[in-house]
Amino acid sequence: MPRIIGRITLPVVGVNDLVALRESLEPVQKLPTYLAELQAPLLKKIAENFDPLTDLLDLLYQRLLEAPSVKLREGGFMAAGVSEELDELREISRNSKQFLNKMLLHEREITGISSLKISYNKVFGYYLEVSNVHKSSVPEHYIRKQTLVNAERYITAELKEFEEKILTAEERIGELEYELFQQLKTEINSNARRVQQTANDIAVADTLAGLAFVAENNHYVRPSLHPLEAPRKLFLKDSRHPVIEQIDLGEVFVPNDLDLEESKCRIMLITGPNMAGKSTYMRQVALIVLMAQCGSFVPVSSSEFSVVDRIFTRVGASDNLTLGQSTFMLEMNEAAAILNNATERSLIILDEIGRGTSTFDGISIAWAIVEYIQKLSALTLCATHYHELTAIAQELDSVKNFSIRVEEEGEKIVFLRKIVSGEADKSYGVQVARLAGLPKSVVNRALEVMEQLEETSMVHHLPVLIDETQQEQKNSAEVSENSGSSWGNSVNEDQQLSLFPEESLYLDELRKLNLNDMTPLQALNYLHELTDKLRQ
Amino acid sequence: MSVPQAETPMMSQFNAIKREHPDKLLFYRMGDFYEMFGDDAIVGAKVLQIALTSRDKKKKKSLPMCGVPYKAYEQYLNKLTAAGYKVAICEQMEDPAKAQGLVARDVVRVVTPGTTVSPQLIDPNRNHFLLAINVVLRAQCLGIAFVDLSTGEFEVAEFHLNETHRFYDFLAQLTPQEILLTQSRSEIESTFLEELVQRMTQLLDKINSADARSVTSSEQISGLQNAQVFPSTGRFNFIDPYHFDPEATQRNLNNHFETLNLSGFGVDDLPHGVAAAGALLRYLEETQKCDLSHLTALRRYAFDKTMLLDEATVANLELFESQSGARKHTLYHILNHTKTPMGARLFRQWLRQPLLDVEAINERFDCIEEFRNNFMLCEEFRECLENI
Numbered sequence: 046m047p048r049i050i051g052r053i054t055l056p057v058v059g060v061n062d063l064v065a066l067r068e069s070l071e072p073v074q075k076l077p078t079y080l081a082e083l084q085a086p087l088l089k090k091i092a093e094n095f096d097p098l099t100d101l102l103d104l105l106y107q108r109l110l111e112a113p114s115v116k117l118r119e120g121g122f123m124a125a126g127v128s129e130e131l132d133e134l135r136e137i138s139r140n141s142k143q144f145l146n147k148m149l150l151h152e153r154e155i156t157g158i159s160s161l162k163i164s165y166n167k168v169f170g171y172y173l174e175v176s177n178v179h180k181s182s183v184p185e186h187y188i189r190k191q192t193l194v195n196a197e198r199y200i201t202a203e204l205k206e207f208e209e210k211i212l213t214a215e216e217r218i219g220e221l222e223y224e225l226f227q228q229l230k231t232e233i234n235s236n237a238r239r240v241q242q243t244a245n246d247i248a249v250a251d252t253l254a255g256l257a258f259v260a261e262n263n264h265y266v267r268p269s270l271h272p273l274e275a276p277r278k279l280f281l282k283d284s285r286h287p288v289i290e291q292i293d294l295g296e297v298f299v300p301n302d303l304d305l306e307e308s309k310c311r312i313m314l315i316t317g318p319n320m321a322g323k324s325t326y327m328r329q330v331a332l333i334v335l336m337a338q339c340g341s342f343v344p345v346s347s348s349e350f351s352v353v354d355r356i357f358t359r360v361g362a363s364d365n366l367t368l369g370q371s372t373f374m375l376e377m378n379e380a381a382a383i384l385n386n387a388t389e390r391s392l393i394i395l396d397e398i399g400r401g402t403s404t405f406d407g408i409s410i411a412w413a414i415v416e417y418i419q420k421l422s423a424l425t426l427c428a429t430h431y432h433e434l435t436a437i438a439q440e441l442d443s444v445k446n447f448s449i450r451v452e453e454e455g456e457k458i459v460f461l462r463k464i465v466s467g468e469a470d471k472s473y474g475v476q477v478a479r480l481a482g483l484p485k486s487v488v489n490r491a492l493e494v495m496e497q498l499e500e501t502s503m504v505h506h507l508p509v510l511i512d513e514t515q516q517e518q519k520n521s522a523e524v525s526e527n528s529g530s531s532w533g534n535s536v537n538e539d540q541q542l543s544l545f546p547e548e549s550l551y552l553d554e555l556r557k558l559n560l561n562d563m564t565p566l567q568a569l570n571y572l573h574e575l576t577d578k579l580r581q
Numbered sequence: 582m583s584v585p586q587a588e589t590p591m592m593s594q595f596n597a598i599k600r601e602h603p604d605k606l607l608f609y610r611m612g613d614f615y616e617m618f619g620d621d622a623i624v625g626a627k628v629l630q631i632a633l634t635s636r637d638k639k640k641k642k643s644l645p646m647c648g649v650p651y652k653a654y655e656q657y658l659n660k661l662t663a664a665g666y667k668v669a670i671c672e673q674m675e676d677p678a679k680a681q682g683l684v685a686r687d688v689v690r691v692v693t694p695g696t697t698v699s700p701q702l703i704d705p706n707r708n709h710f711l712l713a714i715n716v717v718l719r720a721q722c723l724g725i726a727f728v729d730l731s732t733g734e735f736e737v738a739e740f741h742l743n744e745t746h747r748f749y750d751f752l753a754q755l756t757p758q759e760i761l762l763t764q765s766r767s768e769i770e771s772t773f774l775e776e777l778v779q780r781m782t783q784l785l786d787k788i789n790s791a792d793a794r795s796v797t798s799s800e801q802i803s804g805l806q807n808a809q810v811f812p813s814t815g816r817f818n819f820i821d822p823y824h825f826d827p828e829a830t831q832r833n834l835n836n837h838f839e840t841l842n843l844s845g846f847g848v849d850d851l852p853h854g855v856a857a858a859g860a861l862l863r864y865l866e867e868t869q870k871c872d873l874s875h876l877t878a879l880r881r882y883a884f885d886k887t888m889l890l891d892e893a894t895v896a897n898l899e900l901f902e903s904q905s906g907a908r909k910h911t912l913y914h915i916l917n918h919t920k921t922p923m924g925a926r927l928f929r930q931w932l933r934q935p936l937l938d939v940e941a942i943n944e945r946f947d948c949i950e951e952f953r954n955n956f957m958l959c960e961e962f963r964e965c966l967e968n969i
Contacts, residue, residue, distance in 0.1 A: 048731045048967065049707070052698045053875070072968040079962040082955070087949040171588065237875035241733050244923045247969065251924030252931060253945060254963050257952030258918045261959075267946050272939045288899065288915050331898055332912055338888060338935035340945030341916060352939055355888055360897040379893050386746060395899075 046070075046244045053234045060115045060122045063233070067105040073097050073243065080250065088253070091246045098243055101236055108229050108273040118214075120222040131221050137207070144207065145171075158182050162349070168235060171208045172198045208250065235297075256341050265342035267410040268333075271351035273390055277307040279334070279424050283346035286329035287336065288345060299462040300346070301326055305424045310445040312419055315428040316435055316469040317449035318477050322462045323428035324360065326449070327394045330426055331356050334392055353424070354390040357383040359398055373402045377410075377569060384417055384565045401432075406576055408433050413568050423448055435468035551575055589682045592618075592644075598671055598688060605667040605691060608658070612677070614648040615670070622647045628664050629657050638756020650715030658692055659699050665816060667693040667868075691868035693861040694816065695759025698731045704865045708732065712757035713864070715825045715857035716777070718770060724853025727744055727755060727882075732926075733875045738882035749784060751882075753911055753934050754790050761857075763822045778817055784892065785816065804919075819891035820864065827852060837862055837873065846879040855879075886941070887934035900932060920966035 049066045052058045080092035106124075113122030125132055137144060145163050153161045158179040163169050169190055175183055176196045187199035210217075233240075259265070271278060283300035288297040301321075305311060315323050333343045335356055361381045380398060387393055398414055399407030408431045415434070418425050419441050438444045448469035450461040458476040475491045483491075555575075563571070588596070595618060597605050605793040606625055608615035618636070622645040626633035635643040649657040661668050670692065674685040695711030708729045715724035721742040728735045740748040760781065765771035823829070834843060834855065848855055858879055865873055895901065903910045913932055919925045936942050951960040 046921075048698075048922070052731065069969045072965045075965050076962075079958060079965065082958060083948075083951055085944075085951040087944045088948050088951065100887035174660050234872065234874060237733065238877040241875070241877065244732075245927075247921060247966065248919075248927040250922035250962070251919045251966050252928045253948040254952050254959050254966070255920070255928065256916070256945070257925065257949045257959050258963060259916050260949055261953050261956060263915075267950060270939050270942055271941075273937055288910055288912055291915055292910060328898060331894075332904070335898065335900075335932075335935055336912070336916070337891075338937070338942060339931045340936065342949060352937055352942070353888075354937060356894055356898075358894045358897040382746070382891065382893070490779065577911055581768070 046240060053230050053507075054321070058230065059117050060109070060113050063105060063109060063229070064113060067102060067109065070098055070102040070105070073247070074099060074102065076247070076250075088250065091250055095246055096239055096243050098236070098239060101233060101240070104229070104232065106507065108225070117226065118219055119224060120218040122224050123222045127225055128221065131218065131225065133400070134210065134214045134218050134221065137210050142212050148204070148207070156182055156184055162458060169200070171204050172200050173204065182519070223457055251374070260342035263287070263344060265344055266347060267342050268337045268345070268348040268350065271338060271349070273352045273354060275351045277390065277424055278349050279303060279305040279330075279350040279392070281333060281345050281348045281350070283331065284324050284329055284333055284348070285344040287324060287344050289329075301464045304332055306425075307422070309443075311422060311443040312415060312425045312427060312441075312445070313447050314415070314435060314438060314444055315426065315447045315449065316430065316432055318451060318458070318469070318474060319430060320477055320480070321449040321451060321460045324396050326464060327396055327426045327428055328360070331358055331392065331394050353392040354388055355386070356392045357387055358393065358394040358396075359383055360396040376400070379415060381566060381569075383413065387423050388420060390421040391423045391425050395427040397426065397430065403576070404431070406572055407431060409572060410569065412437060414442070415567060417565050431452060432469065438468075447535065455492050551579060594683060594686060598686065602669040602688060602691070606661060608649075608654070608670045610651065610672050611648070613651050615651060615654050616646055616648040618638055618644055618646045622897045624666070625661065628666070629660055632849060645874040659697070662692050662694050662697045665694055667691060688718045693759055693818070693868060695757060696730050696865065705922040707929060708734065708926055710755050710757040711759050711761070711861065712755060713761040713857040713861040714913040715853050715860065716770065716773065717853045718773060720853060722853050722855045724793075724851065724855070726854055726858035727757060728861055728865070728876065730865065733877060734880075735858065735876050735878065736882040737848050737851050737858050739851045739854045745895060747889055749780065750891050753784055753788060753892040753895070754780060754889070756785065758939065759816055759818065760859060761820055761966050763825050764819045766822055773786070782816075785923055788892070797857065818864075820860065824863050825856045827856050830863070833859045833863055837876070838879070843879065846881070848879055848881050851881065886937060888934065888937055890935070901929075920963050921969050
């Protein structure tokens with residue numbers, strides 16, 4: 046509807062466009078009846094001022110035929126009664142025989158010549174023929190054109206006018222209808238503002254009715270919202286992922302809860318194996334908040350939350366390789382954008398932050414980012430498969446550990462897709478690998494290696510990075526030794542061992558580092574330098 | 582352009598008109614055809630995949646030409662605008678049968694990627710925006726205005742240069758088909774513009790390629806192979822800085838809206854945005870050469886009342902397209918149950934611009950609740966909308 050108005054002044058807009066407008070205005074007439082029954086302020090306001098454009102609809106019916114021809118230059122679309130001239134022209138072209146008969150009878154009557162005929166030839170068109178017997182009764186205004194043996198042929202001004210009309214009628218009809226059509230377009234266009242307003246009102250009502258429909262169909266619930274300025278809170282009971290729950294995966298969607306509050310828990314740190322549903326859960330939270338702020342009901346059994354000023358997401362690194370940026374750089378770009386723009390009123394979703402680089406770098410970056418966000422005080426969901434990160438919850442009150450429940454049946458695992466409080470006991474990466482179809486021999490070897498690694502407990506001491514106590518230093522010395530021996534089985538023995546003296550130099554440097562004085566970007570640059578050096 | 586030595590009267594007419602539209606392809610009406618000549622013909626024949634011939638085959642250095650039939654020109658025009666070209670349509674201004682000597686011709690319309698209103702090129706469920714950016718470095722400000730010529734939406738906003746990220750988020754949200762910029766007047770300006778254009782190109786290329794992907798996978802736009810992939814050249818238009826002149830633009834806007842001043846639109850505090858709106862209007866007047874009366878009001882873009890979603894988040898949350906490029910498993914697809922094209926466009930805007938004001942959100946909730954409590958009514962209402 047508004048699009049037709051947008052195009053209406055262009056020459057390309059034809060009859061079919063206006064017919065489409067007429068057709069779409071028809072049901073609009075019924076809308077006020079429905080709108081009148083609604084009381085909600087937004088709809089009421091629309092109902093009160095709703096302009097069904099009845100006059101335009103009438104105009105279109107009055108001007109255009111019921112089933113018009115759509116050929117703009119040939120006519121056959123304007124309704125009768127619009128223009129006297131047009132009606133007459135059509136009358137002429139349609140009823141030319143009758144017209145001639147009428148004229149013939151009329152002429153016979155006034156001349157009293159009963160044998161008077163009207164005929165046509167190509168030389169001089171229509172003419173009146175009078176036999177010689179009646180020659181004397183011919184009125185003065187007859188103009189003689191031809192004399193035959195026993196008759197005279199005449200024309201009259203009226204007859205010539207008729208002839209002119211009949212011969213040019215078709216042509217003139219085309220022109221005239223085109224003109225009238227342009228007039229109609231102009232008239233409609235002068236109502237452009239009203240049409241736009243009506244279209245806007247319909248759009249709003251349509252959108253709201255659509256949201257009501259989807260809310261009813263998908264069992265959504267009205268969330269209870271707090272203003273942006275209120276204490277920050279995000280509580281969801283039995284929340285579902287609006288998109289995934291609609292896709293039939295042959296698996297019942299498991300609803301999950303969420304309870305973040307400014308004064309209690311602001312950062313939810315979720316651990317658990319890949320594929321368990323961390324990303325789904327975090328996305329669903331973001332989607333629910335977004336839906337609510339768009340005005341939609343949400344897939345929960347109950348919910349209460351404060352409006353957020355922005356939603357930031359940093360989700361798994363996979364895309365955009367085609368653009369030539371390294372995954373890690375891209376990931377860090379996005380992380381930087383979040384840290385630089387987020388406020389305490391924002392909702393932040395971080396999925397596997399720091400995954401695009403080595404474990405060592407990754408954990409450090411993730412740790413620093415979580416600390417930064419904690420200071421920023423934004424409500425945050427952060428998923429990681431770095432188990433080591435869970436230690437951060439012991440240091441920061443507002444960070445709480447959560448995990449996705451996984452049940453072990455022998456060496457197999459079952460995903461329960463349920464978020465529970467507390468960290469995951471292990472990462473199940475190897476089991477997931479089995480599910481993914483990795484050859485059995487590889488899986489078994491992986492389990493062996495893992496056992497050895499776990500004995501050395503190397504990984505658990507990585508958070509040392511940000512601590513400066515002697516105790517930790519001692520531990521890290523142990524790490525070096527233990528790791529060295531555990532890698533004894535490795536093919537790269539020499540390489541790995543030879544790295545250690547140098548590495549400890551950097552460890553010293555790291556210990557001296559005061560992260561609190563650095564921006565995330567500085568920290569990042571520093572880490573980048575460090576990794577570069579280490580790689581050399 | 583190569584011009585034969587002895588110009589026929591017609592060719593000199595063509596050349597005169599072409600000189601006024603050097604950056605456009607000229608559709609030169611000759612009887613039942615629109616002809617293109619010279620370089621235009623070479624480009625046109627290539628893009629349209631039609632035969633390139635020449636005016637006089639006997640001469641060695643003959644002028645290339647190609648033509649499209651007048652009766653079916655729109656599809657060819659669409660192909661060219663979709664490929665990012667601007668096309669000037671030059672009509673015969675008098676009946677050739679009655680004309681004495683050479684038929685008078687003039688450009689009656691210019692079609693550009695951002696101003697096309699052809700239904701074949703416009704997705705009925707999306708807006709089609711032309712954006713003007715007024716770079717005012719001394720005020721540290723980007724004044725912007727955008728218009729959807731097909732629906733009459735016409736809005737202004739301003740961004741401070743220290744919040745350019747908001748501008749880029751806004752740009753990603755708008756995804757304009759064409760952008761007007763001022764020609765640079767100084768070195769600082771050209772450096773700034775260069776960077777701006779580069780970042781916008783990157784951003785829009787990313788979005789457009791994603792769009793193109795999802796279009797081919799789900800919907801077919803009739804007969805257009807590369808409809809969404811605009812070469813960056815056609816997307817940006819650099820116009821004379823004078824067109825952004827505050828006073829001239831005010832005058833122009835007042836003339837158009839038949840107002841004494843623009844206070845009634847509530848945009849007085851956005852002078853740079855208003856100047857951009859004026860420049861936009863002038864551009865439309867020059868290219869469209871027809872009635873723009875359906876642009877009935879100037880509105881203030883309410884970005885301070887809505888949440889800006891950055892492109893990464895829109896992609897990550899799969900609001901409008903899934904990572905695989907399909908549209909089916911997206912929030913928009915699940916939630917959009919509107920029945921009219923304008924409803925679909927509005928809902929897309931709602932989803933792209935979540936609200937921040939609880940009262941405004943609750944107003945929507947109240948409506949949904951009421952519709953839901955009267956579900957029969959809601960269903961009848963929606964059935965009625967279906968035919969609009």
